[in-house]
Amino acid sequence: FLLLAGSILYALFPGISFSDSRAVKINSHENEANISYQEQGNGKKVLCIHGLASCKKSFDSISNFLPDYNTIAFDQLGCGQSSIPPVSYNLEDSVNDAINFMDMVNIQECNAIGHSLGAYLLLQLKKRDSRIKKAVYISGHIPGITEKSGKMNLFLSDLSFYFMNKPFFTKITKCMYYNKKAEGIEEQINARYAFLREKSRWDAMQKMFHEAETAFKQYSTEEFRKESEGVLCIHGRGDNLFHLVKNPEERFAGLYPKSKLVLIEKAGHEPQVEKAKEVSEIIRHFFSPRA
Numbered sequence: 001f002l003l004l005a006g007s008i009l010y011a012l013f014p015g016i017s018f019s020d021s022r023a024v025k026i027n028s029h030e031n032e033a034n035i036s037y038q039e040q041g042n043g044k045k046v047l048c049i050h051g052l053a054s055c056k057k058s059f060d061s062i063s064n065f066l067p068d069y070n071t072i073a074f075d076q077l078g079c080g081q082s083s084i085p086p087v088s089y090n091l092e093d094s095v096n097d098a099i100n101f102m103d104m105v106n107i108q109e110c111n112a113i114g115h116s117l118g119a120y121l122l123l124q125l126k127k128r129d130s131r132i133k134k135a136v137y138i139s140g141h142i143p144g145i146t147e148k149s150g151k152m153n154l155f156l157s158d159l160s161f162y163f164m165n166k167p168f169f170t171k172i173t174k175c176m177y178y179n180k181k182a183e184g185i186e187e188q189i190n191a192r193y194a195f196l197r198e199k200s201r202w203d204a205m206q207k208m209f210h211e212a213e214t215a216f217k218q219y220s221t222e223e224f225r226k227e228s229e230g231v232l233c234i235h236g237r238g239d240n241l242f243h244l245v246k247n248p249e250e251r252f253a254g255l256y257p258k259s260k261l262v263l264i265e266k267a268g269h270e271p272q273v274e275k276a277k278e279v280s281e282i283i284r285h286f287f288s289p290r291a
Contacts, residue, residue, distance in 0.1 A: 021036050021037070021038050021056075021081055022036070022037055022038065022039075023035060023036050023037070023081070023082075024037070024101065024104040024105060025104070026097060026100040026101055026104055027100065028077060028083075028085070028093065028096070028097050028100065029085065029086055029088065029089060029093050031086065033077055033082070033083040033085070033097075034081075034082055034083045035074050035075065035077070035082050035083075035097070035101050035104075036056070036074065036075045036080055036081035036082045037056060037072060037073060037074035037075065037101070037105070038056055038072075038073055039070060039071065039072050040060075040063040040064070040066075040067070040070075040071050041063065041066055041067045041068060041069050041070050041071055042067070042068065042069075042070055043068045043069045043070055044069055044070065044110070044111065044287070045069075045070045045072060045107055045109070045110035045111070046066070046069045046070065046071045046072065046110060046111050046112065046113060046287075047072055047074075047098075047102065047107065047110050047111075047112040047113070047132070048063075048071055048072065048073035048074075048112070048113050048114075048115075048118075049074075049076070049098065049112065049113070049114040049115070049118035049119075049121055049122050049125075050073065050075075050076065050079065050115055050116075050118045051115045051116025051117045051118045051119075051139070052116060052117040052205060052208055052209060052212060053079070053192060053196060053205045053209075054079065054115070054116070054118075054188075054191075054192060055075050055079045055080030055081075055191050055192065055195065056073035056074055056075050056080055057073075057080070057187065057188065057191040058073075058115060058188060058191075058270065058272070058273065059071060059073040059113070059115075059272065060073075060184070060187070061183075061184045061272060061273050061276035062113075062272045062276050062279055062280045062283065064276070065276055065277055065280035065281075066280055066283070066284065069111075069287070072105060072107070072110075074098075074101055076094055076097070076098075076118075077089065077093075077094070077097060077204075078201050078204035078205060078208070079195060079201070079205075080191070080195055081195070084198075084200050084201060084204055085204055087207070089204070089207070089208075090211055091120075091121065091124075091208070091211050091212070091215060092124075094121055094208075095121055095124045095125050095128065098121065098125050099125065099128070099129055102129070102131060107131060108131065109131050109133060110131060110132065110133065111132075111133055111134040111135070111136075111287050112125070112126070112132050112134075112135050112136070113135075113136040113138060113272075113283065114135070114136070114137060114138065114140065115138045115139055115140075115270070115272060116138070116139050116140055116241075116242075116269065117140070117208070117212050118140075119137040119138055119139065119140025120140050120141065120212070120215065120216070120219075122135055122137065123135065123137065123140075123224075123227040123228060123231070124227075126227070126231075127227055134230070134232075134286060134287055135230075135231045135232070136231070136232045136233075136234060136283055136286065137228065137231050137232065137233045137234070138233075138234045138235075138271065138272055138279075139234070139235055139236065139239060139241075139242060139269050139270065139271065140233070140242075141216045141219065141242055142224065142233060142235070142242075142252070142256075142261075143219050143220055143221045143223075143224045143255075144221045144245070144251060144255050145235075145244065145245055145248050145251055145252050145255070145261070146235070146239075146242040146243060146244060146245070147242070147243045147245060148213075148216065148241070148242060148243075149240055149241055149242070149243050166193060169189070169192075169193050169196075170189050170193075173188075173189050173192065174189070175240050175241075176240060176241060176268050176269040176270055177268040177269070177270060177273075177274055178236060178238035178266050178267050178268040178274060179266060179267075179268075179274055182273065182274045184273045184274075184276065185273060185274070188270065188273055221255055221256075224256065225255065225256050225258075225259075228256060228258075228259045229258045229259060230258060230259065231259050231260075232259075232260050232262065232282075232283070232286045233252075233259060233260065233261045233262070234261075234262050234264060234271060234272075234279060234282065234283075235248075235261065235262075235263055235264070235271070236263075236264050236267030236268045236269060236270070236271040236274070236275075237263045237264060237265055237266070237267065238266060238267060238268045239267075239268050239269045240268055240269060241268075241269045242269070244263070248261065248263065249261060249263065260286075262282055264278060264279060
């Protein structure tokens, strides 16, 4: 079924390919659900958790630069090619699903990368599951260091024509990027639009957005300090969704002395796409046993 779906989506959106996708069944929220995922490379496993209204394709660029690692990127429920979650689905369910997914694909130990909301979910996952060793927190909310911008609300505004109107969708989505013509951006937009055109999936994203808003408002510096110990945080200096405060490096060092922050110049909310090679080298060094 996934291969057939991939062929149809490729015909509709020629900038992307879903033909390398696989799927496993998990028990989610007392229901059976399909989780779609893809693997690249060989070596130590790296679990990749995408952000809100995104999909596994958001890690394609850096996976290409990490061939000596086995990157495993999956679609969260409601995203990409995975099943649509029930109405009562929440962030805790997302973490439970990630644990179940790790069980189903036989991950005994791994490093992990989370982007945006996926970065927040990664820290919750790391807190609960000792299989996660080193964690990379890309473009996630950092209490005291980032502030949500108005464009976040615009990006997830409840407009019925948002997921039906491709030009409007493209314009709004591109606000995430610093260099709107960078290689890989059109593919990311097509990948999102391919599944968000389904109203039921968009409704699921709306609910998760409100869940995330509440979680971010309640996320304290004390919690983040404890949960991010030993974590590498990567943030685009030109992020339009989570703005950096003034003097972020100095403030971060003062608030989170046991974590590390790397800012990527001329990059927006998805530095792993805009500056894939640079970000990959930073991650490779962090994952090195010598780091």
